[in-house]
Amino acid sequence: GAGVSQSPRYKVAKRGQDVALRCDPISGHVSLFWYQQALGQGPEFLTYFQNEAQLDKSGLPSDRFFAERPEGSVSTLKIQRTQQEDSAVYLCASSLSTGVNTGELFFGEGSRLTVL
Amino acid sequence: GENVEQHPSTLSVQEGDSAVIKCTYSDSASNYFPWYKQELGKRPQLIIDIRSNVGEKKDQRIAVTLNKTAKHFSLHITETQPEDSAVYFCASFYGGSQGNLIFGKGTKLSVKP
Numbered sequence: 030g031a032g033v034s035q036s037p038r039y040k041v042a043k044r045g046q047d048v049a050l051r052c053d054p055i056s057g058h059v060s061l062f063w064y065q066q067a068l069g070q071g072p073e074f075l076t077y078f079q080n081e082a083q084l085d086k087s088g089l090p091s092d093r094f095f096a097e098r099p100e101g102s103v104s105t106l107k108i109q110r111t112q113q114e115d116s117a118v119y120l121c122a123s124s125l126s127t128g129v130n131t132g133e134l135f136f137g138e139g140s141r142l143t144v145l
Numbered sequence: 146g147e148n149v150e151q152h153p154s155t156l157s158v159q160e161g162d163s164a165v166i167k168c169t170y171s172d173s174a175s176n177y178f179p180w181y182k183q184e185l186g187k188r189p190q191l192i193i194d195i196r197s198n199v200g201e202k203k204d205q206r207i208a209v210t211l212n213k214t215a216k217h218f219s220l221h222i223t224e225t226q227p228e229d230s231a232v233y234f235c236a237s238f239y240g241g242s243q244g245n246l247i248f249g250k251g252t253k254l255s256v257k258p
Contacts, residue, residue, distance in 0.1 A: 033188075071151075071234045071248030072189065085245065120189070130177035130196075130238045134246075136188040 033137035035121050041143045042111045050106045050140045054123030061104050062134065063096055064120040072120055078104060079127055111144045118142075147172040147239045151249025158225050159257050166252045168235035169217040177238040178218045179246070180209060184231045192233075193220070225256045 064072035074088040080101040098104040126132030179194035
């Protein structure tokens, strides 16, 4: 596609439900990043993939958060047993290069998660 | 770890005036500083970036300056237009992780026609 595509754009979950958020990066992009953006805040790093390898998951807030990119393209961010504090916009970004400082990051429009 | 402070949180200017947004960072090892523009409900988009071996960079009406000694960098927008209205985020990369950009909290810029 022409850009980074995320789905669903909006998700409402009841507390305790599991959710899965999908990211389709730009074709051929090596790097894929997930960020969490709370209302009125800047994005916060969650995890980073280089191809299928998850090189950094230091930003994942708890073991309820899990991300994968099994074939080095599409990525899924899974949140188990959602809590109200998980409510945020989850942004995916991809880059042709490795690392955030070697090439432009292209962001998707985000998945807005609301946990009731 | 790295910390990025961004000021002001809101900025209102008249069309045609200049706007300046300032950020400070804490880790002297930081070496890459991008700026992102995010319109309401839209994705962040890179508008300009600067590396630590450069003091200033310009792209038409947008410029970024970096003072490594003082550990601050600034975004300058000249001849502002209503379409410049958006939230602007500065960010810093310090090499601790290849994915970990540290973002400021954002500046909401309003350009009044």
